Amino acid sequence: MQHFPCNRCGLCCQNVNLAEETRFLDRxxxxxxxxxxxxxxxxxxxxRPDICRVDLQYRLHYAHLYSWNEFVDLNLQACRQLAELKKMEL
Structure with a gap:
């Protein structure tokens, strides 16, 4: 399994309030x-918490639903949506 192709933009860290699973991290x-x-x-x-570990989340919760590549694609879609939200804010 390859590593998740994170570009370290920080958008997921700047929007922890958008997902129930990460709201506990919201300052x-x-x-x-x-x-x-x-x-x-x-x-x-x-x-970091387990929810912030993409590879671990895949193995624990999604491997039975998706291939790794499908899971990566879904997560990259979420990344793109966060980028669009950011553009709309500017």
């Missing part, structure tokens, strides 16, 4: 409490 403005807006990196990346 109150939709941004993850562990996201550093200056460096655009996670401050707890090595110890």
């Amino acid at each position: 109150g403005d939709g941004i993850c409490s562990h996201y550093n807006e200056i460096s655009k990196f996670c401050t707890i990346y090595a110890n």
Whole structure:
């Protein structure tokens, strides 16, 4: 299984309020409490929650539903939707 092709844009970290599974990370403005807006990196990346681990989420919850490539495509669609939301905000 290949790694998820994350481009580290941080959009998922800046919109944790949009998914029930990640709302507990919201610092109150939709941004993850562990996201550093200056460096655009996670401050707890090595110890990040399981929900932030794409590979683990696939193995635990989605491998029986999708191939890895299908799962990656679905996640990349979500990435594109977040990018569109960002454009609309600007």
